[in-house]
Amino acid sequence: MDEVTRRLQREAERIASKHPVPEFYIRFKAPIALARKLFFSHPAVLRMRRTVEPLLQEDLGHGIFHTTRVSMDTAALIFIEVEPDGMSFRRTERLMMLGLFAGLLHDIRRSEERHAEAGAMEAEKLLLDFHLSRNEVECICEAIRNHEAFTAPTPCTRPWFQLVSDCLYDADKFRWGSDTFTHTLWHMANHQGLSPQELLARFPWGISGTFRIAGTFRTATGRQFGPEIIETGIEIGKEIYRYLYKHFKEDKNDE
Ligand SMILES: [Fe+2]
């Protein structure tokens, strides 16, 4: 990443750190901690992390940072969604593991046109090396296929497939909150070689997409807590926009 972009990313992180943590990350500390523990200690998840890391594209802002956060939030959402049903811990943990796998694999073909479909096909091959049932592999692949924003998802063939699919979608879209402005934006700007002035020009368009995502959450938990995550991101984004405008407006006027 070039020096100017890196410096701006640091400034964005400073701005973001002044904003309150969204309620989801406060209220659900215990499920998030459990998801985190599985992510960093479950032998199959550790092996999957080693498998996907070389396939991820950090330069597009969808590398290990994004994937880790999506994975852990997918697993946490699964726990939260099934908790009222009184599901056994063993079964819950297994579904959380499928969620972690789906999160790790969902963007492995991010640079391709239909990356959700391409990712699902690649995931199916990789999952053959893991001790999963045919249904479990299908569950993960259906979730990956359905994770793209602003496209109609295909209804899943079983309720627990649907659960993993909806949780992956919501966890991925939670990233349209502060992560967009502290992480993804700068990697994309760097990758596309955008100057701060070019970034300023595109900013309002970017924020309008973020507004639209708030109405697309699929789980009850996502619908309840997702919009606040997005609103927090938008507030951070507006402040970053003002910062860029203040510091780069002269150059902008010279264009
Ligand atoms: Fe994706």
Ligand SMILES: [Fe+2]
């Ligand atoms: Fe993603």
